[in-house]
Each structure stands twice: as C-alpha cells, then as structure tokens.
Amino acid sequence: MGGLTRGYFIQRLLMFFLTIWIGVSLTFAIPRLSGSDPTTAMLLTMMNARGYVENADKIIAAYKESFGLNDPIGIQYIRYLWNVIHFDYGFSFAKFPAAAWSLVTPALPWTLGLLTVASVLSFIFGVTVGSLMGWRKTPRWLNNILPVSLTFTSIPYFMFGILLISIVAFKLHWLPATGGYSRDVNPGWNAPFIKDVLAHAIMPLISIVITSMGGWALGMRGLMIGVNNEDYFLLAQAKGLSPARVFFRYGIRNAILPALTAFALGIGSLIGGSILVEYIFAYPGTGYTLYRAIQEQDYTVIQTITNLIIIITATGVLILDLLYPLIDPRITYKKSVAS
C-alpha cells in the first residue's frame, strides 16, 4: 500500500480545478452582483481627469460592445471561463493596444523567484526553530533564545518592510530602498547585474521570511511535543542513539508531515502578503504591477494578475499534494478509509 494511487490523484486534480473555478468565479460574480460597471467607472475617471469627455455615452456603449458586456450574463460567464482556460485576458484598459497579458509576463519571474526563495527559507527556518523548541533535549540556553525569533510573527510582512526601508535604506544607507535593480547596471547574465538584483532582493526577502517563519515554528513546536511522548521516540532514546539522529530521523521526520500540509494550505496567504511587500518595495513583480493597475483602474490587468496568481497557487498546492504520498505512505491509505 502507499505511493500515488489513482483515486488520490483524481481527487487532488478535482480540487485543483475546483479551487481555480471558485476563485475565478468569485472575481466574476461579485462585481456584477454589486451592479457596478467598470466602463462607466473608467469614463468617470476620464471625465475627472480631463474635465469633459465628448460623446461619453457613445464611448460607454462602444466599450460595452467591444468587451461583450451587452450579452446575457450566462454567455459572458462561459466566455470568461473559456478565456481564463486559454490565457486570453483581452486588452489593457489603460494602455489600450497592449494585451493585458503582455503587461504581466515581464513581472512573473520576479514574483516567482522572490516567492519560491522566501517560502522555502521561511519554512526551513520555521521548522528548525519549532522542532528545537518542542524537543525535550534542547539545551536550556537555546530554548531561552529561540522564542525571540517569534517576536515578529504577528507583524504583517509589508509593515515590517516599511520599518526595514526606513531604517536600513534611509537611515543606514546599507541597501537600496526600492526597485528590482539599479538603473546603472546592464540587465543580463553578468556579475554586476546579478549582484545588484540580489542586493535589491535582500530586504523584501527578509521582511517575508522573518515575519512568516514564526507561524511554521509554532505549529512545528506543537507537533514535536506530540512526537516526544511516542513510544518509538522513547525507544530510540533508550537504545542510546545519538541525540542528533533521534532529533532528525525520529523527531522531525515524523512531526514534519502535518506541517507540510499546513505549508500547502498557507501558500495562498503567503502570496497575498507578498503582493503588499512588492508594492512597498516597488519590486518589479506582479504585486507592483497590480498596484499600478489599481491606480490606473486597469480592470483587465487586475483580472489577469488575479487569475494568474490563483492558478499559480493552485498549481503549487497540487504539486505539494502529489508529492505528499511519496513522503508519507500512510496518506493514501488513510484517505480511502475516511471516505
């Protein structure tokens, strides 16, 4: 028994599509339920900016026609879902001839890079700190230091980012405050550029890692305390195995499994938090692009980024879910008993 069974695979795949469908449908349904209309809203801002717009009602009608807003809601919804599936999000409202998609793609590598590194680092640090806190044999001095690392847990990522910018960048001038790279370096695979990108990434990275690791640490501490009392753990100690071996092979190895599930569930909020971090640091990723789209009321770009992030998150969760049975052979068995 164990490994990746077909039933488990199908169930996870179903959840993957369900997640995307619910997320994408909410962003379609709620604005329409509320009766607000993006084209009118955009014309209003145009009017505010320029004082008067000629033939405003005709422009609204033309926009509605070209965006298909006159069709029945059911048709709109089906077309919307179809567009989501094959990544066709139409034109940008604000920079009209440009496709919304083309405004978002340059930002993707920045976000994916920052997020992957940040979430992996935060999970590794969190799990290490948490396991040490929950382990009975942890040296006392260490146990007094470790809780200090949880001090920042309840601070939102972006607020910690603001504090970092004001101290590290503006007071101490140690690191660049904002942006993804400086203007005077040449983008490409050369040493100065890579060094510059890393220097710009340090602060956003720190603000996410420091503030998010505490959550994993607390969960892991609880799991580790549970493992401490298990028979196999006591036996391993009684056999006189080295503390390091007991800690890693018998402690973490068993306690980490539920933590991995929590990690999969936490990806969504991590991504949400990182959007604000990018905005604070004017980091050239999707979060910052999103902020600019909000400023310009560029609804198609907002929609594109939202759908894209939903799909990326769901994919990340799906990959973790599919890897999970390989790490914990009990999981597929348990599922079949439960259902």
Place this chain on the structure above:
Amino acid sequence: MAVVATNSNPKIASRRVSIWDSPWLNSKFVTGGVIIVLVLLFGLLGPLFWNTDLAFTASSPVNLPPVWDTGGDPAHPLGTESNGRDMLAQLVVAIPSSLKVGLVAASIGMAVGILLGSIAGYVGGWPDHIIRTITDSVITIPSLMVLIAITAYVKMTDTTAMALVLALFAWPGPTRLIRSQVLTLRERGFVRMALLSNVPALEIMLTEMVPNMLPWLAASLTGGISGAILGATGLEALGLGPTRVPSLGTIINNALRSSALVRGMVWWWLPPIIVLIVIFTAFFLMTIGLDEIANPRLRGYGNGK
C-alpha cells in the same frame, strides 16, 4: 470566563486551591485580552477627549511634527500630515473602525463555520464530503488577491461593506476546525449517552458539544479577527479601503502615496503601524494562549502557563 470551568464540574472546582487556578487564566491569553481592551478604550473614550472632526482633510495646519519635535504644536500633539489631518484624531477614529471590521467579518465566518462544520462532522456521508472538498479548495485560494480584484471594481463606501467582503474568506478556517472537533466529540461517552437518550441533534450540538469546544472556538475567533483586520489593512494600504472614514490602513496608504518615508515624516506612517502591531500581537497572544488552554500538551515543559 472562569465561571465556565467551574460550572461544568462543580465538584472538582470546589476542591481547587483557589479560583485563580483556572486554565482560563493563561498568562498569554490574559495579557492579550488586556491589551485589546486598552486599545478599544482608547478608541471608544478618545472622542470624549479629542475632537474627531480633526480627522478630516484640511481641518488642521499641514505637516506639523509631533509636539516633542522642534516646531511641534501642543494643539496637535501627534502632529499633522500633508492633507491637513490631525494624527491623534485619525487614530481615535480609525481604531474602533478597524476592530469593528475584524469582529464583524470574523463573526460571520464563525457562524458559517459552526453551521457547515457541524453539518459535516455530525451528519457525515456525502454532505461531509462536499463541504470538506469546497472548504479545502477555498482555503488555498489566495484570498487577498481575490479581494483586491473585487474591491477594485466595487468601491467600498463604508466599513460594513468591507467586513462583508472579507467574510467571504473568513469561514473555511472555522469550518475545518469545528468539523474535526465535532468528529472527535461525537465518539465521546457523554455525547453517545445524549444520543441514546434521544436528545435532538441541535440540543446535543449546543449543550454538549459547543461548551467543550469553547477554547477552540475562541481561538478561532481571535485568529479570525486578526486575519480580517490584516486583510482589511492590506486592501486599505493599497488604496482600496473606504475613502470617507479614516482607517489605519488608509493612513498608511496616504503616507506612502505622499512619500512620507523619503520625507522623513516618521510621525505620519509609524503610529498606525505601531497600533496595528500592538493589535496583532495582542490577538496573537490570545490565540496561542487559547490554544494552550484547549490543548494542555502545548503548554510545554517547564514554561508552564
């Protein structure tokens, strides 16, 4: 709160050394609770001592530093910002509204969670299967992302609308928790006893199960409130909050848009951040304190209460 513990088992309670031995007097829980009460009092009693009209644009001179800086004016002890708003008045108005958004959203989430969670855990079978699948799917949706997309379309006018939108994602956490609690409680002796005595399902739920889930429910509520405040603050910081009423996130948004960071106007962006950090820390302390009340094993070795 100690009443709950003593009521449920009077015999043991009378044998206790004192009422101060109650698990509800967990130091983290009490500390967090006291901080929240203090913050709330600041917001509720503030209007009695300070003119809240100063929280609106052009009500005060612009860019005044706080009173302890050179050039500060005692009439505006925490200074003013570039649009002529008094910082102290803004905080007084913003604190209760932020807490209200959190409480309303989390309560709605909790109510939905109790309903769905108990159906899933109690009834089981296909309703359980459906509720669990949907809950697990919604939990992985990056909620802030969807909320941004929604609030970018629908301009928020007041805090209630904001709370309702946030409640969209406030229910999966409580639902999961309550389902798992109901599942374990259903197998316990006293619930089986009630079942055999033909007690109606609703009564079993309310009189047998809910009192036993109380610390978990409370932990889920405090966690939910701070989660909702976090979401609201994020939206407001991006400029998507209710524009008419000052809120903590909106102050941060105004400060960032007017480059208060570069201009060194610390008194503009730091106070809302400090208040929010205090609020989040307090709810965080309450949540882990309640976790320890609910699950004695988490109290750990030696560090006790």
